[in-house]
Amino acid sequence: MNPVADDDAISGSVLAEQPEALLRFLELYGTLWSHGRLPQSVKEVARLRNARVTDCAYCRSVRFEGAVDDGLTEDRVVRIDDDYASADELTTREKVAIRFTDHFLGDPGAMTDADRAQLLEHFDTGELVELAAGVALFMGFSKIAVALGPPPEMPVTVVPTPDWPPQP
Amino acid sequence: MSTWLPGVTEGSSADTAGLGAVLGLRPDLYEPFREFYAVFWRDRLVDPVVLELCRLRVAQLLGCATELRVRYEPAVAAGFTEAMAVELSRWPTSDRFNPAHRAALAFAEQFVIDPKGIRGQVRDELRAHFVLPEVVAITEALALFDGFIRFRMILGVGGAPDTTTVDPTALDSPLP
Numbered sequence: 543m544n545p546v547a548d549d550d551a552i553s554g555s556v557l558a559e560q561p562e563a564l565l566r567f568l569e570l571y572g573t574l575w576s577h578g579r580l581p582q583s584v585k586e587v588a589r590l591r592n593a594r595v596t597d598c599a600y601c602r603s604v605r606f607e608g609a610v611d612d613g614l615t616e617d618r619v620v621r622i623d624d625d626y627a628s629a630d631e632l633t634t635r636e637k638v639a640i641r642f643t644d645h646f647l648g649d650p651g652a653m654t655d656a657d658r659a660q661l662l663e664h665f666d667t668g669e670l671v672e673l674a675a676g677v678a679l680f681m682g683f684s685k686i687a688v689a690l691g692p693p694p695e696m697p698v699t700v701v702p703t704p705d706w707p708p709q710p
Numbered sequence: 711m712s713t714w715l716p717g718v719t720e721g722s723s724a725d726t727a728g729l730g731a732v733l734g735l736r737p738d739l740y741e742p743f744r745e746f747y748a749v750f751w752r753d754r755l756v757d758p759v760v761l762e763l764c765r766l767r768v769a770q771l772l773g774c775a776t777e778l779r780v781r782y783e784p785a786v787a788a789g790f791t792e793a794m795a796v797e798l799s800r801w802p803t804s805d806r807f808n809p810a811h812r813a814a815l816a817f818a819e820q821f822v823i824d825p826k827g828i829r830g831q832v833r834d835e836l837r838a839h840f841v842l843p844e845v846v847a848i849t850e851a852l853a854l855f856d857g858f859i860r861f862r863m864i865l866g867v868g869g870a871p872d873t874t875t876v877d878p879t880a881l882d883s884p885l886p
Binding site: 562569570573596597645650651653658675678682685686706 | 714715716717732733735736738739742743745746749750753755772773774820821825826828842843845846847849850852853854856857858860861863864865
């Protein structure tokens with residue numbers, strides 16, 4: 543069993559130098575995670591794919607509690623790798639989300655009609671907006687962690703899922 | 711560019727539906743996004759000209775023509791000019807830009823291309839021209855620019871056909 547961290551690494555970071563921006567970010571991020579339409583496991587797969595590609599040590603090590611409760615166990619997480627397309631442990635929807643994340647991070651203007659058709663087969667419009675907004679935030683804030691000084695390597699740690707308003 | 715998403719907000723065509731129309735398909739996310747996006751300009755967390763130069767440079771690097779047609783009023787009011795936009799890709803040598811602009815633009819480029827490379831001179835120059843809260847604001851704004859310009863591109867978000875100046879703090883006006 544992984545430990546459940548009870549501190550908030552984001553609020554305790556250098557981002558606290560801009561408290562109003564931090565507050566607004568936490569509102570958006572908590573809404574996306576805990577009040578969205580997409581299952582948390584799908585968002586977590588996309589977040590962890592981004593963490594791997596962006597190479598953010600902190601983001602790679604964290605697991606959100608809601609996604610773990612949603613069934614995203616470590617034997618599934620390890621399959622978010624180069625060979626994800628052949629992983630029986632991942633659902634088709636999760637694989638499509640990974641492919642979307644790769645396009646987003648690599649060349650967001652290069653999706654084909656077949657890519658778009660596949661996305662629309664597995665997600666409705668509102669879910670796609672949520673997925674794209676999520677990956678935008680995952681990537682952006684992974685890059686912040688890397689750019690402002692990466693935290694040391696840490697063990698896999700389960701943390702509470704971001705929520706808004708924050709849960710006591 | 712036009713969005714390939716079905717169900718664009720009523721009243722907008724697929725060709726002209728901007729960020730507000732597409733992200734607005736999820737008002738539960740769009741509203742807190744607008745609040746977050748606006749705070750950088752409304753509260754002047756850093757010189758709006760610096761933010762505008764960074765936003766447009768990110769758009770250039772990613773190749774997003776629709777984002778490049780947007781201008782933000784707080785930046786124009788603070789001294790951003792079209793001559794700056796014209797010369798932005800030549801920022802290292804153009805005399806349109808001061809040392810603080812150059813420090814921010816070098817940081818912005820490295821942020822987009824490879825944030826692990828933000829070391830040494832790039833970091834030192836940024837810290838020489840901006841205090842820590844400003845560095846944090848620039849970095850957070852870059853995260854938003856990089857992320858949501860990609861959002862615009864991958865979902866085929868359109869926008870105005872000509873250069874359009876808008877106020878990102880006017881929350882009741884949709885972003886183009």
